[in-house]
Amino acid sequence: MTAPDTRSLATDLIHHPYTPPGGFAAPQPTVAKASTVFFPTVAAMREFEWKDKSAYTYGLHGTPTTYTLEERLCTLEGGNQCLLVPSGLAAIATVSLALLKSGDEVLLPDNVYGPSKALALSELAGWGISHRFYDAMHPQDLAAKIGPETRLVWLEAAGSVTLEFPDLSEQVRLCKAAGVLCALDNTWGAGLAFKPFDLHPGARNLLAVDISIHALTKYPSGGGDVLMGSITTIDPGLHMQIKLCHMRLGLGVAANDAEAVLRGLPSLALRYQAHDEAARALARWSLTRPEFAQVLHPALPQSPGHAQWSRTCHSGPGAAAGLFSVIFKPHFTQAQVDDFCDALSLFEIGYSWGGPCSLVMPYKLSAMRSTWPAHLQPGTLVRFSVGLEALTDLQADLQQALQVLA
Numbered sequence: 001m002t003a004p005d006t007r008s009l010a011t012d013l014i015h016h017p018y019t020p021p022g023g024f025a026a027p028q029p030t031v032a033k034a035s036t037v038f039f040p041t042v043a044a045m046r047e048f049e050w051k052d053k054s055a056y057t058y059g060l061h062g063t064p065t066t067y068t069l070e071e072r073l074c075t076l077e078g079g080n081q082c083l084l085v086p087s088g089l090a091a092i093a094t095v096s097l098a099l100l101k102s103g104d105e106v107l108l109p110d111n112v113y114g115p116s117k118a119l120a121l122s123e124l125a126g127w128g129i130s131h132r133f134y135d136a137m138h139p140q141d142l143a144a145k146i147g148p149e150t151r152l153v154w155l156e157a158a159g160s161v162t163l164e165f166p167d168l169s170e171q172v173r174l175c176k177a178a179g180v181l182c183a184l185d186n187t188w189g190a191g192l193a194f195k196p197f198d199l200h201p202g203a204r205n206l207l208a209v210d211i212s213i214h215a216l217t218k219y220p221s222g223g224g225d226v227l228m229g230s231i232t233t234i235d236p237g238l239h240m241q242i243k244l245c246h247m248r249l250g251l252g253v254a255a256n257d258a259e260a261v262l263r264g265l266p267s268l269a270l271r272y273q274a275h276d277e278a279a280r281a282l283a284r285w286s287l288t289r290p291e292f293a294q295v296l297h298p299a300l301p302q303s304p305g306h307a308q309w310s311r312t313c314h315s316g317p318g319a320a321a322g323l324f325s326v327i328f329k330p331h332f333t334q335a336q337v338d339d340f341c342d343a344l345s346l347f348e349i350g351y352s353w354g355g356p357c358s359l360v361m362p363y364k365l366s367a368m369r370s371t372w373p374a375h376l377q378p379g380t381l382v383r384f385s386v387g388l389e390a391l392t393d394l395q396a397d398l399q400q401a402l403q404v405l406a
Helices: 009-013 040-046 064-077 086-099 114-126 138-147 168-179 236-248 255-286 306-312 333-343 389-404
Strands: 083-086 106-108 131-132 150-156 181-185 211-215 229-233 294-297 325-328 359-363 380-385
Touching: 064 083, 064 211, 064 255, 083 236, 083 325, 086 150, 086 181, 086 211, 086 229, 114 131, 114 138, 114 181, 131 138, 131 333, 138 325, 150 168, 168 181, 168 306, 168 389, 211 236, 229 236, 255 294, 255 325, 325 333, 333 359, 333 380, 333 389
Parallel strands: 106 131, 106 150, 150 181, 181 211
Antiparallel strands: 083 229, 211 229, 294 325, 325 380, 359 380
C-alpha cells in the first residue's frame, strides 16, 4: 500500500482519512447520497443483506435517507413495510407487474385514476392480462365481477375527479371472501382521513386492504415540486414479492427528493386540515351558485357516497382532502366553461394537487367513463384543488370568474 505521505494530492482528496464525529442530531435527517456503497471486507460484501434493511449494499436498494422515509410512511399509513418509487403511477404499475401474469384479470372501478385505466387498456392488455371495470358505488357489481381469473382488485376512495366515496369496508370484505388481493389508491386520504390497514379501529376482526399506494407527490411533499410514490403493506410475504419486482425493475428515488418529503411530513396533518377546511367552505359556497347543477365533495350531504364517507372517515369530525368538483348546468358550453377557468387568477390551470397553490382543471367526463353515472347531473365538470391561500381571496376569485358567464 502506498504510504500516505508519498501519495499525490489528488489521491488524498479522494481517500482522505478524516471521519466526522458521531452524535450529530438535528430536526431533519442527514441526506445520504450514493450509488456505490463501500463494504469493509469481501466477507461483509457477501453477507450483507439489503432485503431486510439490516445493511447497505447499493444505492438503488436503499440508503439511511430512504430507509428513514419508508419507516415514517409505515407509521403514517399503519403498515409494516414500505417501498419508494418515482411516482404514484409507478406505484400502481409496480404492484400490477409484481402480482399479475398472462391469463390473470384485474378489476378497476370505473371512476379510477385515468392513467391507471390507460395502463390496463394498453400495457397490461398487451401482456395478456385482462381487465374489467366495476361500479364503485354498488358493491354488488364488484361481487358479480370477481371471477376465477381475478387476481387483483383496485380500490379508490374517493373516486378520481368526481369524488364519489365508495363503501370501502364492503369492497374489502368482498375481496377477502373471494380470496382476491385488493390494492387501494390512498392518495386522497393521505393516511389521515382513515387508516387503510385498520378500517374499523377497535373492532375485533381487523379489516385491512392488502396494499396501499400513495402519490407522495401530493400532500406528503406539499410543495408541488417532487414526484414520488409509495407502496405499503402489512404482510411480509406480499411485501417481498413486490420488493423483488421493484428491484428487478431498477426503481429508485433521489435522495434530495426523499429529503423534501421528510421535510414535509411534520406539517402534513396541519396542511391537510387547512386544505380540507378551505375546500369545504368553498364547496358549501358553490352550492349557492346558480351556475352549478351539482357540487361534489364527500362531506356534503348531497354528494354521492356521503354516508359511506361518514362511516369511514371518522377521525374527529371526519377528514377529507382539499378537493371538490362542480358540474356546470348543461346550457353552458365547454367553451364557456373554459373561459371561466381562464378568468381565474389565483386558481392556476394545472394537474396534480396537494401543494400550496390552488389549481383548476376542466374534464370531459364522457371520455373518462364507460357510461354517464346516474348519480351525476349532466353538464361540464371542473375540479378544484384548494391550496393554502386565504379563503376570502379564493372565494372572490371564483366569484369574479363566474361573471364571464353572465
